[in-house]
Amino acid sequence: xxxxxxxxxxxxxxxxxxxxxxxxxxxxxxxxxxxxxxxxxxxxxxxxxxxxxxxxxxxxxxxxxxxxxxxxxxxxxxxxxxxxxxxxxxxxxxxxxxxxxxxxxxxxxxxxxxxxxx
Numbered sequence: 001x002x003x004x005x006x007x008x009x010x011x012x013x014x015x016x017x018x019x020x021x022x023x024x025x026x027x028x029x030x031x032x033x034x035x036x037x038x039x040x041x042x043x044x045x046x047x048x049x050x051x052x053x054x055x056x057x058x059x060x061x062x063x064x065x066x067x068x069x070x071x072x073x074x075x076x077x078x079x080x081x082x083x084x085x086x087x088x089x090x091x092x093x094x095x096x097x098x099x100x101x102x103x104x105x106x107x108x109x110x111x112x113x114x115x116x117x118x
Contacts, residue, residue: 027082037072
């Protein structure tokens with residue numbers, strides 16, 4: 001015999017799974033963008049430390065660093081927004097499952113305690 005509450009939970013899990021998939025992807029993508037800007041900034045700074053180029057070219061690279069830092073900040077804000085949404089989804093999943101659940105449980109196969117239990 002089927003438990004009606006289990007069917008309701010199944011409907012909720014189906015919605016949450018799709019939402020989790022999309023938000024988790026967006027969070028990872030924004031985090032990767034942030035890291036890519038960090039790497040580009042590091043490259044430019046290392047170049048300026050090692051080489052003496054013309055004032056014009058140095059200024060071009062300094063301007064690029066400023067633009068990359070602004071882009072990095074935007075990516076960091078975007079990643080933070082997605083992380084907040086992800087945490088909300090995790091709370092909903094925990095409620096539906098009736099047990100603690102975090103996205104980090106699946107990152108490396110290990111089990112981690114939920115944030116509210118730490």
